[in-house]
Amino acid sequence: MKIVIAPDSFKGSVTAMEAALSIEKGIKNVFPHAETKLVPVADGGEGTMETLVSATNGRKVPVTVTGPLGKPVEAFFGVLGDKETCIIEMACASGLDLISPSERNPLAATTFGTGELIKKALDEGYRKFVLAIGGSATNDGGAGMLQALGMQLLDKSGNEIGFGGGALSHVHEIRMDHFEKRVSESHFLIASDVENPLIGENGASHVFGPQKGATDEMVKMLDQNLVRWANVVEQATGVRLHDMPGAGAAGGIGGAFQAFFPSTIKRGVDVVLHYSRLVEHLEGADLVITGEGQVDFQTAYGKTPLGVAQAAKKHSIPTIILAGTVGNGIETLYQYGVIAVFSIINRPMDLENAMQVAGQLLETSAEQVCRTYFYQKKNDGKSCRRTDGKLFFPGRFPLF
Known part of the structure; x- marks a missing residue:
């Protein structure tokens, strides 16, 4: 199993690399032997x-x-x-x-x-x-x-x-x-x-x-x-x-x-993706996880998650977005290869508190996303098989 982790920064709380590391920890909590590729990205703004x-x-x-x-x-x-x-x-x-x-x-x-x-x-x-x-x-x-x-x-x-x-x-x-x-x-x-x-x-x-x-x-x-x-x-x-x-x-x-x-x-975002060589890292990936602080209708106008999803879709790889807050208009993103958008907020909290624990929230959310996503893939009978009693996840999933 290979998962590409390509988030932007969560402004005011974690850098793009810190976000990627937290997401990786969440994935490893579920699949300690999964191959993860960290590709922190940005859209031309701060960071x-x-x-x-x-x-x-x-x-x-x-x-x-x-x-x-x-x-x-x-x-x-x-x-x-x-x-x-x-x-x-x-x-x-x-x-x-x-x-x-x-x-x-x-x-x-x-x-x-x-x-x-x-x-x-x-x-x-x-x-x-x-x-x-x-x-x-x-x-x-x-x-x-x-x-x-x-x-x-x-x-x-x-x-x-x-x-x-x-x-x-x-x-x-x-x-x-x-x-x-x-x-x-x-x-x-x-x-x-x-x-x-x-x-x-x-x-x-x-x-x-x-x-x-x-x-x-x-x-x-x-x-x-x-x-x-x-x-x-x-x-x-x-x-x-x-x-x-x-x-x-x-x-x-x-x-x-x-x-x-x-x-x-x-x-x-295209400039950043070029220099970060995202396309090369997508080879053989089963899933892409990206994200940033806020995702809404504006995300479709060239923000980081959109650029990442578009690149992944060209290789028939699904993308999941993790966001601090999820606003209106996210359904537009589904036509670009995004299969789901999740808020990382898991309990009532104010903005200051959420920013302080953003890394922990990203880790928890990434873990839950992987548990849900790959459980579904296991049970659809198409994306895994048992080898010596262990689950094995081949290739990329034909979602598009």
């Missing part, structure tokens, strides 16, 4: 760098950078096991979790620190990049990142504009004379599942601004500022970001990459 560095036996490089509100923060970039690819997680330098809820202000938050990470990696000789751009605190269209890399963003008086989405109201001209030339010698793979345009009701400000601390009035201001920014970018480059799919990712930094960088955007 992506850790996941890819771990999956490829890479390393992390510490860098002190400018945080989202201008204060120094300790960040990292990762170097993958090939020693050529640099992984940068935007949330590490410009992330929402770096500031308290009361401090969140996308009018002031900057992506400057993300640009500093890129510059440091360029200084170290790297020219192949993976950028995970989820979890940002910013709505500055990537302007801060560009400033950190030498681009001059000037107002009508010829002065450099300040930081944050609010400062974009003053941008009048872009000068690229001093923009980091090594950017053009590099390639940037952008890991993002966001297809929103830069502006409008489905744009960066309206859709993602409120979770970053924007009031209704601020959302309107931020959107107007991004219109101005997009107009100036179009004048300088000929690239129209206004309604470009993906340009609204991470407060508009997705648009900055498309306008100024040699870049390709791919769904975050």
